Amino acid sequence: MVFTVFPARVPACALKLDVRSARRWLALVAAIACCANGLALPATAGDRRLTESDLKDGPRVHEAFRDVVSRVNASTVAVLVDGRQIALGVIVSPDGYILTKASDLSDDLQCRIRGGGIVSAKIVGIHSRYDVALLKVDLTGLPAVDWAEGHDPRVGQWLATPGMEDLPVAVGIVSVGRRPIPPEKGALGIQLSEGAPGPKVTHVVPGSAAARAGVQIGDIIVKAGDQRVENPQSFDQLLHKFAPGDSVSVVVRRGGKQLTVRATVGRASGTPQTRGYWMNRMSGRMSHRRAGFPQAIQHDTVLNPEMCGGPVVDLSGKAVGVNIARAGRVATYAVPADTAKLLIRELRGGPAAPIGATAEDTADAEDAAAKSPASPRASRGK
Numbered sequence: 397m398v399f400t401v402f403p404a405r406v407p408a409c410a411l412k413l414d415v416r417s418a419r420r421w422l423a424l425v426a427a428i429a430c431c432a433n434g435l436a437l438p439a440t441a442g443d444r445r446l447t448e449s450d451l452k453d454g455p456r457v458h459e460a461f462r463d464v465v466s467r468v469n470a471s472t473v474a475v476l477v478d479g480r481q482i483a484l485g486v487i488v489s490p491d492g493y494i495l496t497k498a499s500d501l502s503d504d505l506q507c508r509i510r511g512g513g514i515v516s517a518k519i520v521g522i523h524s525r526y527d528v529a530l531l532k533v534d535l536t537g538l539p540a541v542d543w544a545e546g547h548d549p550r551v552g553q554w555l556a557t558p559g560m561e562d563l564p565v566a567v568g569i570v571s572v573g574r575r576p577i578p579p580e581k582g583a584l585g586i587q588l589s590e591g592a593p594g595p596k597v598t599h600v601v602p603g604s605a606a607a608r609a610g611v612q613i614g615d616i617i618v619k620a621g622d623q624r625v626e627n628p629q630s631f632d633q634l635l636h637k638f639a640p641g642d643s644v645s646v647v648v649r650r651g652g653k654q655l656t657v658r659a660t661v662g663r664a665s666g667t668p669q670t671r672g673y674w675m676n677r678m679s680g681r682m683s684h685r686r687a688g689f690p691q692a693i694q695h696d697t698v699l700n701p702e703m704c705g706g707p708v709v710d711l712s713g714k715a716v717g718v719n720i721a722r723a724g725r726v727a728t729y730a731v732p733a734d735t736a737k738l739l740i741r742e743l744r745g746g747p748a749a750p751i752g753a754t755a756e757d758t759a760d761a762e763d764a765a766a767k768s769p770a771s772p773r774a775s776r777g778k
Contacts, residue, residue: 458563465558467713471541472558472706474508475517475531477501481508484559484706485531486718487538488740495740497705497720498522498529499641499685507533510560521743524642526731527685527720530743541707543733544714548574548693555695555708557719568697574732577723579688582638582661584646586611588628593649594618595628609659611648618654619647635661641685683721692729693717699728 475483475496485496485507494507494517505517512535520530549555549570559565585604588595594616600607617625620634621644638644638661645658683701695708699722707715708730717730731739 455563457567461556461564461567462562464556464711464713465564465709466562468541468707468709468715469558469560469562470510470539471715472510472560474560475501475705476506476508476514477504479506481702483701484703484719486541486705486707486715488530488540488736490536490538490540492533492535492538493520493740493744494531494533495705495718495736496529496531497683497685498524498527499683500701501529505531507531508560509533509535509538512538521745523739523743525688525690526735526739527641527689528718528731528736528739528743530740541715542713543737544710544712544716548732549710549716554711555697555716556711557697557699557703557706557708559703559706565703566697566699568695568728570693570695571726572694574691574693577687577689577692577729579639580686581664582635582640582642583664584609584611584635584644584659585662588617588631590627591616595625595631597648605659605662609646609657611646611657611659612650615648615650617646618649620644639685639688682723686721686723686729689720689729689731691732691735692720693732694723695728695730696726697728698722698726704728 471487473485473487473494473496474481475485475494477500482500483497485494487493487509488495501519501522505519506514507517508514515533515535517531517533520532522529551570551573553570554567555570556564556567583604584606585601586597586606587599589598590596597606597611597613597615597617600611600613617631619625620631621637623634625631625634640661640663642661643658644661645656647654647656649655681701683704693716697708697719699719701722704719704721706719708717708719710716715733717732718736719728719730721729723729
């Protein structure tokens, strides 16, 4: 049996053919994806196995999506810290506003813009629940992204993630529709005991967030964030407001002096290491902040963390969302386009607008996570 694959490049006009032609094209791409996932047809002596370039993440398949990402490529930027790419971003306004992933940003930011070189960028605002940030560069006349209107992409629909080159960095398929993503339980890696002046640190886990921040045994915890800490239980409750990857300032009393340390919240220990956990670990790097989103679309595109933060488009070439995290072996989350537009307006200082059922969804997700066996609310190992 001989496999016939589509040409190295599908002309732009191919996407505008009649419905029958479009369906044939999609069916052929889907067939190749199935073969790539091991769903091969019966073998015969004359079979020719697909080469790596013909697989879902191979260059020949990416070539088929060249025209799909051709327009949005100009709206995609690379976000740099110390000259190293830490995320992608998407131009959302001709006057220099760029939306990107927030958790890996620092003060020294630059953006690489197609045709515009590398320019300095500043943070205008951050929306922590969605882990997005709005940046500003001193350029005008930039090509703003073309957002998709109407419904979310359907489950089973093809998506492409543009990058800084002419071909997409990856392609994938919508696997789960819009839903809240439950938060992970955060931890600093300390144990506390009751004390008259306040909760006292009795143990610091080596290599933990607290250890890296400089917390020491004997420290008295005074505040976490902007709230006072009265006892170990109240400290545990405060930590529930922070997801892994969030930054929190902790005020401690040490030797009669008060010190403020800043720690990046880690993940709670004790989570069962299931088969899925190990499969995710072996599949490559994942985003540090990858849960706790009020709503997101899930697709199976395989992205490195530094490829998140930019747009994801449907076959029409319009952005259906912004990739916000690689969360698992075949799970990448994207903020839906309508939500992204509301976040942009809020971060630019526009009139307040409801962003879906954010508060309710988040509360439900937190309750579900609290009741899950995988998220024990134990006070040890905070």
